[in-house]
């Protein structure tokens with residue numbers, strides 16, 4: 001059993017005090033009965049707000065705006081991990097980052113305790129787009145765009161087609177769309193063309209974009225509806 005305000009805050013992405021207000025106003029029911037400020041709920045309870053049923057995620061899904069300097073691991077002897085960045089109340093057993101971002105990469109990192117889901121969004125076969133922006137030390141050209149799009153040979157790997165386009169007409173500020181995630185992939189793809197990635201940021205996974213109100217280092221729960229946006233591109 002969990003406190004109802006905590007569940008509402010998690011599932012609706014609102015603050016605990018906003019959740020308490022909803023309960024106080026009489027907007028919330030648990031299994032058809034009006035909730036009160038000390039109500040608790042279980043995973044299979046039916047919760048409704050203003051008559052609309054709230055779907056509960058069985059597992060936890062967290063969106064973190066990863067800052068530079070944190071490692072995408074659950075523990076590390078000397079470095080700060082992405083788990084260390086979570087507020088105490090969000091930490092729970094079994095949480096891990098679904099996919100890694102390099103230590104110096106910023107942006108959308110998804111943390112979950114749902115192994116099956118993590119596997120499905122990372123599998124290249126599932127075609128979930130991972131969208132990044134990058135600042136480069138040199139401009140891109142058509143040949144590089146074609147190499148990204150046609151499926152690049154990188155060392156021993158033949159990569160899937162990747163998107164590459166400029167942002168605001170600036171040839172050194174680009175958007176990259178990947179469907180897989182091999183080690184240092186974007187940096188190595190540009191390195192092949194003699195370009196260094198100066199800054200890298202992940203902005204979306206599938207159709208779910210990083211919440212622009214999250215400052216670097218901040219995190220929040222992903223709601224049931226939002227989770228549905230992380231879908232294959234075809």
Ligand code: URA
Nearest residue numbers: 102105184185186187
């Ligand atoms: N590609 C990289 O090179 N680094 C990342 O962190 C993610 C994709």
